[in-house]
Amino acid sequence: MAELKIETSEATEIIDISKQINAAIPASFSNGICHLFCPHTSAAITVTEKMDPDVKHDILAKLDKLIPNRESYYLHDGGNSAAHIKAMLVGSSLSIPIKNGNLDLGPWQGVCLCEFDGPRARKVKVICQKLEE
Amino acid sequence: MAELKIETSEATEIIDISKQINAAIPASFSNGICHLFCPHTSAAITVTEKMDPDVKHDILAKLDKLIPNRESYYLHDGGNSAAHIKAMLVGSSLSIPIKNGNLDLGPWQGVCLCEFDGPRARKVKVICQKLEE
Amino acid sequence: MAELKIETSEATEIIDISKQINAAIPASFSNGICHLFCPHTSAAITVTEKMDPDVKHDILAKLDKLIPNRESYYLHDGGNSAAHIKAMLVGSSLSIPIKNGNLDLGPWQGVCLCEFDGPRARKVKVICQKLEE
Numbered sequence: 001m002a003e004l005k006i007e008t009s010e011a012t013e014i015i016d017i018s019k020q021i022n023a024a025i026p027a028s029f030s031n032g033i034c035h036l037f038c039p040h041t042s043a044a045i046t047v048t049e050k051m052d053p054d055v056k057h058d059i060l061a062k063l064d065k066l067i068p069n070r071e072s073y074y075l076h077d078g079g080n081s082a083a084h085i086k087a088m089l090v091g092s093s094l095s096i097p098i099k100n101g102n103l104d105l106g107p108w109q110g111v112c113l114c115e116f117d118g119p120r121a122r123k124v125k126v127i128c129q130k131l132e133e
Numbered sequence: 134m135a136e137l138k139i140e141t142s143e144a145t146e147i148i149d150i151s152k153q154i155n156a157a158i159p160a161s162f163s164n165g166i167c168h169l170f171c172p173h174t175s176a177a178i179t180v181t182e183k184m185d186p187d188v189k190h191d192i193l194a195k196l197d198k199l200i201p202n203r204e205s206y207y208l209h210d211g212g213n214s215a216a217h218i219k220a221m222l223v224g225s226s227l228s229i230p231i232k233n234g235n236l237d238l239g240p241w242q243g244v245c246l247c248e249f250d251g252p253r254a255r256k257v258k259v260i261c262q263k264l265e266e
Numbered sequence: 267m268a269e270l271k272i273e274t275s276e277a278t279e280i281i282d283i284s285k286q287i288n289a290a291i292p293a294s295f296s297n298g299i300c301h302l303f304c305p306h307t308s309a310a311i312t313v314t315e316k317m318d319p320d321v322k323h324d325i326l327a328k329l330d331k332l333i334p335n336r337e338s339y340y341l342h343d344g345g346n347s348a349a350h351i352k353a354m355l356v357g358s359s360l361s362i363p364i365k366n367g368n369l370d371l372g373p374w375q376g377v378c379l380c381e382f383d384g385p386r387a388r389k390v391k392v393i394c395q396k397l398e399e
Contacts, residue, residue: 040375047174052209054209055174055214058204058214059218059221062214065206067332074324076318077320081328087314088313092313093226094225095361097134108173127363179354180359181354187341194337195347198339223355226359229303229359237391265396
C-alpha cells in the first residue's frame with residue numbers, strides 16, 4: 001500500500017492526482033485494479049474531467065450553491081457542515097482498472113482530490129491488486 | 134476484463150445493464166466480486182430501483198431541478214457542465230458481490246448506466262475477481 | 267462473506283456500523299481490503315464524521331431540503347422517490363483498506379448506514395480480501 005500526500009492551497013479545490021497515483025502503481029502490475037481511499041471527512045476523491053479548469057470551477061460553484069457554508073438549521077459547532085456534506089456526496093472510495101501499469105481511465109478522465117475545507121495536508125491511500133492473467 | 138458497449142438514445146436516461154454484466158461474469162466465478170468502471174465524464178454508473186420506470190423519471194427530474202443545464206455562473210464552453218456535475222455525484226466505480234455466478238443484488242436493485250449528455254456510445258469496464266473459498 | 271443486520275428506528279437516520287464491520291473481518295486478515303455493499307434502494311452506505319451527532323443532523327437536514335419527500339413532478343406511486351434519490355447519490359458500494367485486522371479509517375471517519383425510508387431491517391454485505399504481503 002502507498003500513501004499519497006497532497007497539500008491543498010484553497011478552501012475548496014479540485015486537484016488532478018492521476019500522475020501521483022500512476023507513479024505509486026508497482027511496475028510489476030501490468031493488469032489489475034487500483035483501490036483508492038480518502039481518509040478525510042471534509043475532502044473526497046472522484047473521477048471527473050481533467051482538461052478544462054472551467055469544469056472544475058463549475059462543479060465547485062454548483063456545490064456551493066446547493067450546499068452553502070451557512071444554513072440557519074445547521075447545528076454542528078465546527079462550522080464546516082457543508083464540507084462534510086459535499087465530501088459525503090462526492091465519495092471516499094474508488095476502484096479503477098489498471099492497464100499496462102497505469103490507471104485505465106477514459107480520455108477525458110482524471111482522478112481528483114476534492115478539498116472542501118482547506119487549505120490542509122491531505123492523504124490518499126492506494127492499494128493495487130494484480131489480476132490473474 | 135470485459136467491456137460492455139451501450140448505445141444511449143436520450144439526452145438523459147437511466148438504463149438497467151444488470152443482464153449484460155451478468156453475461157460478462159465468467160462461468161467459473163461462482164463467488165467473488167465484480168468491479169465496474171464507467172470511463173466517461175458525462176455518464177455514470179449506479180445501483181438503483183429497477184422495477185418502476187417512474188423512479189427513473191423522478192431521479193432524472195430531481196437532478197435536472199438541482200443541476201439545470203444553464204446557470205449564469207457556469208464558465209465551461211462545452212455547455213455540458215451539468216452533465217459533468219451529475220456524473221461526478223452519481224459516481225463512476227462500483228464493487229458488487231458475485232454469488233452463484235451472478236451479481237448478488239438486492240431484490241429491487243439493478244446496476245444502471247446514467248446518461249447525462251446523450252445520446253452517445255458508452256462503455257462500462259467489468260473486472261471480476263474470484264474469492265478464495 | 268459476512269452479512270450484517272441493522273434494525274433502523276427512524277424514517278431517516280445515519281448509523282455508525284464500523285464496529286460491526288471490524289467484528290466481521292476475519293482475524294487472519296492482517297492487511298487487505300474490505301468491500302461493503304448495501305443491497306437496498308432506499309438506504310445507502312457512506313463514510314463520514316462519527317464524533318459529533320450534529321454533523322449527522324446537518325447532513326440529513328440538508329438532504330431533506332434538497333430532496334424533499336414531495337415534489338409536484340414525482341410520478342412514483344410508492345411515495346418514496348426522495349429516499350431512492352438520496353440513496354443513489356450517497357451510494358451503495360465502498361472499498362476500504364484493512365490494516366492490522368481493522369478498517370484503516372481516518373481518525374474522524376466512521377462507516378455509516380444511511381436510512382432514508384425507515385424504520386426497516388437493513389443488511390450490509392462484507393467481503394474481505396487479503397493482500398499479498
